Amino acid sequence: MIFRQLFDGVSGTYTYLLASRPGGEALIIDPVLEKVDRYMQLVRELDLKLVKAIDTHLHADHVTGLGALRDQTRCITVMGEQTKADVVAMRVAEGDRIAIEGLKLDVLYTPGHTDDSYSFVMDGRVFTGDTLLIRGTGRTDFQNGDPRAQYDSIFNKLLRLPDETLVYPAHDYKGDTVSTIGEERHFNPRLRVRSIDDYVDLMNNLNLPNPKMMDVAVPANMQVGLHQDEVARRGWAVSAAESLTLGGRGDVTLVDLRETGERERHGVIPGSLHAPYAELQANIAAGGALRTFAGAEGRRIVFYCAFGERSAMAVQAAQDAGLTAAAHIEGGIDAWKRAGGPIEA
Structure with a gap:
């Protein structure tokens, strides 16, 4: 299997390129617009065919590369069915499966950071978007975020995956690249709460500034559809x-x-x-x-x-x-x- 973890230093975003030979079909998760040329260069170098581009949720800190990748490759754009984006080619729900040749991603609905947040599980790995980060969790104070929903998503869905499951988030700001469900269960400071009410209180008092790109990124990411x-x-x-x-x-x-x-x-x-x-x-x-x-x-x-x-x-x-x-x-x-x-x- 081909697996590449790519990083955008401006927004702290991780993008994931996955493929399985022999035919070279590939998918990409959480692409950043400014990095599309780099993604396409890598696709060409690895002799791949990009067939699906996925966003885990509607991002507020960068403009998505979904539309640009679709325009260049005619790939299928994919988001969760709750997305506020105008048009994506495929909308998925929990229990669905996103498939390309040789690879399958099982869909989990994990709201809380936003109301359209999804995670994707594949062969001992989970791509958690901004729901579960490495030693952190995604903020819940905008885009219909809900700390109670996020607690349920983390404790009743993600943490029920096997401890050895590798955790690949959409963001990291400290240089960490991967964790495991077991590590996060034991060492994530935001998960050391005694109850859902404690978690809600913690998340409601973070007092974080809005993402710098929010006023630009959110409207742009709601207008990614192909102009028919x-x-x-x-x-x-x-x-x-x-x-x-x-x-x-x-x-x-x-x-x-x-x-x-x-x-x-x-x-x-x-x-x-x-x-x-x-x-x-x-x-x-x-x-x-x-x-x-x-x-x-x-x-x-x-x-x-x-x-x-x-x-x-x-x-x-x-x-x-x-x-x-x-x-x-x-x-x-x-x-x-x-x-x-x-x-x-």
Whole structure:
């Protein structure tokens, strides 16, 4: 396995790049905008393909690199379902699994630092974001932070992982790079409390100044979505209301780009074909399944995903590949549902 821990000295942020050969699919956790060129250089040097970019929560101390990485690589952006970000390609919940070739991250909802904080567990490691730090915990005094929720997240979720589980946080300001659940249980001064009320009192009296970048970072990180209006301007988009007339038409194939877990959890548009976004390039290449469908006389392919992000990238790729009849549903299945479209399990 390829594992790289990268550091931004300005914000004290750790970013993690993970991959497992042979195909070289990679994911990145908590990227910083100013370091995107460095990440891409490393991806090229290691001959990797970045397929997913994840934020553990909506950060207040740096601008995320999610949007820039998506624009350069057409990767899937991922955050928790509580995020206030305008659009991310995939929203996850506790119990979900984020997968790439050879690697799986189990999703834990660990609110407290913010109300959209998540941790990710993988093979004896846990990426804790700002929930559990090395000899500390994330502050709880802004972005709907809640010390009671954080106590529950730490004591009833994270500390129930095996003691030998390696702890990789999103930040450190002292030079520490890794800890373990057992170490934090025994040596983290903020966890030496006798009750939840003691923890709440401790966190409510830290009296810390706001992060220097907060007024810039939070608004920027809420506006990371791919601007789908350019795709619409080119005539490659179908509104949710218009898409309701497409079901059952013999000259239209609706193509669901979401992953199996998303389909099982949120349902599908009746009659649609499943062709995951990860397999898009093979499907639109010569001899690919979607090119075969598109080759049928007068047939149109209409992509959809969760919120329109993956489908907008897919329709651009399809157009580039010569599938000029391709389009996508603006806003994805989320917009379809809001427009009253039928869903089946």
